Amino acid sequence: METIRNALDFSDFPRLDLTVAGAVSIAFVVFPLFPHSAFAMATMIQFLMFSLYGMGWNTIGGYGGQVDLGKAQYVGIGAYTTAVMLIRWDVPFWVSMPIGMCLAVGWSFIIGYPLFRLKGHYFAIATIASTLVLKDIFEVWGFVGAARGLEISPIKYNPPDFLRLIFRDDIYYFYTILGFFFLGIFYINWFRKSRLGFQLRSIKDNEDVARSLGINVHWAKVKTYAIATAFVSMVGSFHACYIKSIEPEDTMSLDISILIALMAMLGGAGSLWGPIIGAGILIPLKSYLKEWLGAQAGLVGIDLIIYAGIIMLISAFEPRGIWGIVEKIRRRTRS
Amino acid sequence: MRSIFRFSMLVFGLLAMAGLLAPTGALGVKEVKIGVIYPLTGGAAAAGRELRAGVELATKIANGVMADLPMTMAQNSGIKNLGGAKIKLIFKDHEGNPTLGADLAKKLILDDKVDGILGCYFSSVTKTVSAVCEQYNVPMINASSTSPALTKRGLKWFWRTTPHDKWFTKDLFELLKGLTEGKVQGVKAVPKKEIKNLASACEKTEWGSHVSGLIKEFAKEYGFKLRKSFLYAAKSADLSSEVRSLKASRADVMLFASYTSDAILMVKTLKAQKAHPKVIWGQDAGFEKPEFRSTLGDSISGILTRTVFLPKVVEIKKLAGQVNALYKKKTGNDLGGASARAFTGLQTWVAVLEKAGSTKPADIQAAANAIYIPGKELVVPWKGIKFSTSGDELGQNILGSGLIGQYQKGKDGKISLEIVYPFDVSSADMIFPFAGF
Numbered sequence: 001m002e003t004i005r006n007a008l009d010f011s012d013f014p015r016l017d018l019t020v021a022g023a024v025s026i027a028f029v030v031f032p033l034f035p036h037s038a039f040a041m042a043t044m045i046q047f048l049m050f051s052l053y054g055m056g057w058n059t060i061g062g063y064g065g066q067v068d069l070g071k072a073q074y075v076g077i078g079a080y081t082t083a084v085m086l087i088r089w090d091v092p093f094w095v096s097m098p099i100g101m102c103l104a105v106g107w108s109f110i111i112g113y114p115l116f117r118l119k120g121h122y123f124a125i126a127t128i129a130s131t132l133v134l135k136d137i138f139e140v141w142g143f144v145g146a147a148r149g150l151e152i153s154p155i156k157y158n159p160p161d162f163l164r165l166i167f168r169d170d171i172y173y174f175y176t177i178l179g180f181f182f183l184g185i186f187y188i189n190w191f192r193k194s195r196l197g198f199q200l201r202s203i204k205d206n207e208d209v210a211r212s213l214g215i216n217v218h219w220a221k222v223k224t225y226a227i228a229t230a231f232v233s234m235v236g237s238f239h240a241c242y243i244k245s246i247e248p249e250d251t252m253s254l255d256i257s258i259l260i261a262l263m264a265m266l267g268g269a270g271s272l273w274g275p276i277i278g279a280g281i282l283i284p285l286k287s288y289l290k291e292w293l294g295a296q297a298g299l300v301g302i303d304l305i306i307y308a309g310i311i312m313l314i315s316a317f318e319p320r321g322i323w324g325i326v327e328k329i330r331r332r333t334r335s
Numbered sequence: 336m337r338s339i340f341r342f343s344m345l346v347f348g349l350l351a352m353a354g355l356l357a358p359t360g361a362l363g364v365k366e367v368k369i370g371v372i373y374p375l376t377g378g379a380a381a382a383g384r385e386l387r388a389g390v391e392l393a394t395k396i397a398n399g400v401m402a403d404l405p406m407t408m409a410q411n412s413g414i415k416n417l418g419g420a421k422i423k424l425i426f427k428d429h430e431g432n433p434t435l436g437a438d439l440a441k442k443l444i445l446d447d448k449v450d451g452i453l454g455c456y457f458s459s460v461t462k463t464v465s466a467v468c469e470q471y472n473v474p475m476i477n478a479s480s481t482s483p484a485l486t487k488r489g490l491k492w493f494w495r496t497t498p499h500d501k502w503f504t505k506d507l508f509e510l511l512k513g514l515t516e517g518k519v520q521g522v523k524a525v526p527k528k529e530i531k532n533l534a535s536a537c538e539k540t541e542w543g544s545h546v547s548g549l550i551k552e553f554a555k556e557y558g559f560k561l562r563k564s565f566l567y568a569a570k571s572a573d574l575s576s577e578v579r580s581l582k583a584s585r586a587d588v589m590l591f592a593s594y595t596s597d598a599i600l601m602v603k604t605l606k607a608q609k610a611h612p613k614v615i616w617g618q619d620a621g622f623e624k625p626e627f628r629s630t631l632g633d634s635i636s637g638i639l640t641r642t643v644f645l646p647k648v649v650e651i652k653k654l655a656g657q658v659n660a661l662y663k664k665k666t667g668n669d670l671g672g673a674s675a676r677a678f679t680g681l682q683t684w685v686a687v688l689e690k691a692g693s694t695k696p697a698d699i700q701a702a703a704n705a706i707y708i709p710g711k712e713l714v715v716p717w718k719g720i721k722f723s724t725s726g727d728e729l730g731q732n733i734l735g736s737g738l739i740g741q742y743q744k745g746k747d748g749k750i751s752l753e754i755v756y757p758f759d760v761s762s763a764d765m766i767f768p769f770a771g772f
Contacts, residue, residue, distance in 0.1 A: 037442070037446040038441045038446050042442065139539050139544075139566060146544060147543070148484070148544050148545060149541070151462060151466070153488065154470055154490070155491075159470070239434075243437055243463060244466055245459075245463045247433070247541065248539075249540050249568070250459065294428050301376050
């Protein structure tokens with residue numbers, strides 16, 4: 001009960017933040033009721049997915065200060081668990097998703113325990129390496145379709161199938177991922193005020209001091225890594241049902257790992273709203289720049305140059321991301 | 336009251352006359368929108384440009400009249416059975432990303448209201464896009480994805496004009512067999528032990544991994560020994576360890592399935608490490624792109640690639656020569672396997688729409704299932720286009736065929752592709768063994 005109360009308690013945020021967050025939440029809920037394009041809907045779903053990936057990354061990367069560039073392996077574990085269980089044994093999404101989360105968490109303990117003996121750049125490199133190794137294994141593992149991956153048949157199921165999460169219209173996927181999105185916010189709100197949350201922040205500030213205070217630094221990192229993993233794996237399961245076709249090169253690529261970290265860092269690592277802001281800017285920016293300046297306009301590649309330029313500008317202006325800019329403005333206004 | 340009644344009658348009368356006098360075409364279809372999804376940025380951007388140019392040229396011919404071209408679509412302006420409706424292309428760039436491809440397909444179908452889709456080159460993207468089309472009952476024609484699995488899924492809204500990799504890989508082994516039997520033009524029978532050891536390196540998405548599997552299958556069937564077989568990432572910035580592994584296998588024949596940038600990098604690395612197999616063969620794609628030739632220059636002399644179109648085809652097919660001239664005028668390059676197939680894909684769309692006489696999906700579906708385009712109307716050297724409507728390869732064109740070409744230096748000092756397989760249409764003696772870099 002105490003946990004639920006903590007999760008729903010946002011009273012430490014300024015009223016302005018809560019007003020904006022409330023208005024945005026209502027806008028998300030009613031978004032499908034207003035005229036919208038299929039492209040806008042697909043962009044919204046991508047945004048929500050990457051917000052959740054970012055929230056997961058933010059626990060270990062933002063609050064814990066451990067730069068993890070290997071999250072794609074857990075996207076893959078979630079996606080493959082759901083796809084394999086559905087295709088081979090017709091197991092519904094709502095059963096396979098938690099199983100995928102458990103498998104991913106189990107794998108995260110195996111990977112995380114030795115990896116957290118490393119620090120800084122070495123840890124980041126090791127996370128990349130572990131993803132590449134797992135991806136290579138999946139690419140030759142016949143049981144999971146090897147490099148060709150798996151496809152959830154587009155003709156076998158009758159949409160809407162709420163048990164298997166097979167829909168034709170994206171509105172169902174939107175509300176499903178929106179539900180996960182709100183649950184994710186509540187969970188992270190609880191997490192940041194939990195004992196583990198405080199331990200992590202002290203580890204981030206000064207690991208030796210944290211250790212001298214009696215915090216089991218290594219174990220706190222491993223546990224948080226598992227929490228981050230569960231988030232990412234959950235969205236991975238959703239991804240499998242949404243796209244209906246997964247392959248290692250698409251699901252477990254280094255690009256995904258970097259994008260996840262980039263969204264959270266650019267939005268503002270270590271803050272509740274940071275990953276959401278990062279995804280909210282980068283996902284629509286990339287999609288719509290491509291739409292306006294891409295193939296049809298005959299300006300192929302210009303969209304990518306502008307996209308990269310904006311990322312570099314934000315990073316150069318405020319390394320703590322967009323949330324850092326907001327806080328800077330706030331401090332100036334107060335003083 | 337009476338005056339109001341009279342006024343109403345007058346208005347209705349005028350409206351009725353306007354309706355009768357209006358040309359019937361005004362109520363018909365003005366344009367047919369085809370969504371075209373290709374990789375226009377990223378590692379396969381060069382292929383994307385070629386595909387786009389092929390489709391645009393076919394559209395220009397279909398929307399205008401070019402009476403001297405012996406093909407039905409060049410004789411009419413627009414789609415004749417749709418009141419001369421013009422083809423309008425809406426291009427999208429999938430970047431080689433299957434997830435993005437699926438989102439773009441939804442956009443084309445739901446927002447742009449396209450009548451059909453053409454694409455996507457990458458088999459992995461074609462898989463997700465065709466699944467979206469199947470969900471929304473929107474017809475999709477694929478002209479250049481060759482993973483055999485694509486037409487084995489029982490889809491009812493997906494048709495593929497190009498032959499697939501099973502046929503192409505079989506062609507390769509027929510060529511190797513022909514080498515041992517003395518069937519290859521300009522080469523005496525080679526003892527099998529001299530070319531028995533094979534090694535393959537294929538990029539690791541849907542397409543490459545399937546080709547790798549097929550090479551294993553056929554090597555066994557034809558009695559060759561596959562000493563090394565692995566997959567690699569097409570985006571790799573360095574392939575030196577892969578090439579070391581190939582060299583260590585001491586293979587006589589090296590086989591590749593690569594996209595453009597990795598095909599170039601692979602050959603550069605083979606050259607740098609002084610690899611010297613007797614045969615180097617590429618499964619089309621990167622090995623056939625103009626950039627492959629322009630970047631690597633003379634060093635590719637002797638390398639083989641499978642394809643469905645070579646500039647030499649113009650010597651045996653007048654239509655191919657005419658279209659090639661138009662394409663060269665537009666791009667500065669000859670038609671290649673990708674552009675010729677993209678051209679044929681759009682041509683198939685036009686033929687299907689002519690036969691359907693409607694843009695209703697069900698009519699297009701029925702027309703596609705019944706269509707027959709004779710080989711004489713195509714730029715590619717196939718017997719024609721006719722889609723399978725039963726069995727385990729629904730929607731596959733059953734009249735396609737492949738070619739194997741070899742890069743050779745001509746008398747003018749330029750590198751060009753000569754046909755070496757099928758043996759009966761060979762355009763030059765095959766260079767065997769590969770002379771080295």
